[in-house]
Amino acid sequence: MVSCPHRIPDVSRSAPVVPAAALLTAVTVTLALTLTSCTGGGGAADGTRGSAGLRDPYFPKLGNGGYDVTHYTLALDFEPPDEPPDESSDESPSGADGRLRGVAVVTARATRELDSFNLDLKGMDVESVAVGGVAARWERAGQELSVTPEGGLGEGETFRTTVRYSGVPETITDPDGSREGWLPTADGVLALGEPTGSMTWFPGNHHPSDKAAYDIRVTVPEGLRAVSNGELESESTEDGRTTYSWHTAEPMASYVATLAIGAYEISRSTAGEGAGRIPVYVAVDPSQVKGSRAVLGRIPEVVGWAEGYFGPYPFSSTGAIVDRPEDVVYALETQNRPVFPGAPGISLLVHELAHQWYGDSVTPKSWRDMWLNEGFATYAEWLWEEDHGGDSAQEIFDALYEGDYFPDAESNEAVWDFPPAEPPGADRISDSPVYERGAMVLHRIREAVGDDAFFELIRGWATAHRHGNADTADFTAYAEEFAEKAAPGANLTKVWDDWLYGDGKPPLA
Template identity: 40%
Template sequence: MRTPPTHLRRTTRAALAAATALGIALTAVPAAGATGLKDPYFPDDGNSGYDVAHYDVHIGYDPARADHLDGDTTVTARATHTLDRFALDLKGFEVASVTVNGIPARSFSRSGEHKLVVEPAHRVAKGATFAVRVKYAGKPDAEGWHVLSSGGANAAGEPHSATSWYPSNDHPSDKATFALTATVPDGWTAIGNGLPGPTTTEGGRTTFRWHEDRPMATYLSTVAIDRFTVHRSQLADGTPVITAYGPDVPVDAPTEALQNDILGFLVSKFGPYPFSSAGAIVVGWSTGPHARALDLETQSRPTYTGGLFDVAVVHENAHQWFGDSVSFSDWRDGCLAECFAQYANQLWEEHKGANLDTGFYAPLIKENKDNPAYWSTKLYDPGKGKELDPALYFKGSLMLHALRRTVGDDAFFNTLRSWTSSHAYGNASFPEFEALAAKVSGKDLKGFFDAWAHGTTIPPKQYLYPGGLAALADQ
């Protein structure tokens, strides 16, 4: 339940409370974290004043009661400003209690669609590490929490899903390690990110534990609860591979075996696999008014709907490098994930014998050269509502092939490996990638990126048919 402030001793504090009630960002208020990081596309997402280091998420869920989740989450963070109050992102639920460093908060209240505003009993000093524990219960929000046709459930969604099941600083720029403890009735299994911990059973309920020890953007966190069939193998370097199949999806042994080969291929192109585990969570269809099929690059263990297919396995696992390990700075940078993951599918086809110049690039250019709409979306900063526009996938993969032909294979793949190495487990922007590509290749690429990434028309001929592609210009 909501707990109102018990005592406001200063008029400034009363003003703060009034501002919070009206959903006003607190950016100008001393000793307070602002609600909303002012992302160009999602300005209310995230919160300033602190940097999360770790999430410890405990949930209890019974599939027989699909509209209810019990949660107990501790967020450990470092204060980047002195804090008399701060906010977390959480949609729905009734919040029973909030403590800061083990002491009940002076107050907590809800603001806007997804803000939980907390006033700690004691000011948090700049530079201090503090732990916020939130106990909550209720119906998970359907934007990120999906009830499955099998009776199970899973959490997945982009750009938002975390706020549907635990309090967080919900913006990709604030990555943190993650631990999950999920308690479900006996006979059900909970799968999460990273490596499994001990499983315990008591009183007809089983508790599963998972931990992801590399920083993770909140939308990449997941839990899936079902009567899973779980297979285990390992990559050539010993990395454990855990693949879970829901009861209503086919167990695809050939594609599961191919999954390891695909990961080995991606390692050869992008550098060492970035996480401590790999695999897949294969679920059935979701139900209800928000039902949708969703494949998503949930960190270390992508989520697939309906089955395991090689095209999706390549794409979602390429994201482990591009989007997961190296995450974007804000939602203008979606090409850093989708352009590269889509081009990974082309690289896999090339690995199997395809000629990308004549079998991929030239036909798509020919098909769309007289279609202005195909070229009208910018790849960097495509616009609010277009953060995951199809152009990032299709025009984006063409751009990367044109870049490869512009700089040559050595410079192109050295750029990719340098990118994944120098920004591993952090955040970066597309302009930073442009600068790196120019540095590695030793070429002036401003005209190329202006035409391909920042332009809204078909690129001029010198950028559309660079290098070895020139012979295709008149075909």
């Protein structure tokens, strides 16, 4: 446990945009001039403490209570390691190089009186914390950074917490064995956050229920590119280092925030028509350019097709990041531009772009609700196949039910391992029932209410919770209310009982 406050200047979006390296230098100078003792600040002993963790069913320590984040400003400076990472090692590179220096400004509103509150930050060295520009007492224990602002905070008060930190961010191994967080690559790094990895590279309220806007400025050696979410607002080079400034206006859960640093090749285009046109920004590792060119060129087509089913595209830009399969082994629906492990096939591209509606815009309230992400994105694949000369959604459903969809018996049987709404543990939230059986739930709804009502329902769901959070109870209530009006007599209770919450393989009758 470490504790020591320093006084540091506040940084907000209204400040002039400057390279991250210059910002960090200014902060260091100010620290030298205004260094305070470790004995200042603190609220009343009988005051209110924000909870450490939101009691998520699968990640109870993730997130923090007592406040709602509205905006993150991150100024990051990255120096790659002298040598590329050892791909056979599970550890991140260490030493003087390969380091990240950061200044994070977290703007939030207190939802109750607070004498102290927590931020999630795993690893890294915290150098100073201030609230409203005034030094704050802080302590660390595990992934919790506990902050005690001078004088406390009143309910409804908007406040800015500035954290200066540095170090080599960690790579996390998930309960299911996959790796996330800070992933060193052959020419840089890739930061992926589902479900907990974002806390390795910036402090925050890292639970999907707390979404915010972002401004991310990243300074890297000249010749490397830094790609993140949203729109690239500026790019400038000085003294051999280039700063990229990215802005995400729409609310974003931290697990779909990303940072990709490498020698990417960039292509730009547009999607949509007329006033609805949006920029498409694609970053591809040079080794993957040739193999991915054709499928990535279909992004505007896929977005247009998806809008026909799900409603207007929910963000102000789209695109993709493609890295080497050796550097990342799974795709992720990072907001605005999904990440792919090598050139994706068209079904995977459809899946991750569908997540922009279901997962990124309509975000689960907890990790128990993952099927609302994966069931919808999987069903989007079925709809694409249905519309493009492949099997119909009914044929895919039937193949899954009969056990001859996957090439091996074990995978076909795994569909029935548990109800999609109730994974048995954190290591199972990305298993087949969440994806395939989650999609089967949607198909059973389609059968119950009819095609016209079903497509109106899934479009209305995306619209009703646009840029918000929802859980399974929200969805079932929405579907039942909708069905009462659009499809009187439809029995959705049996869908919930047998397919969403029921154990084992349910009957079709």
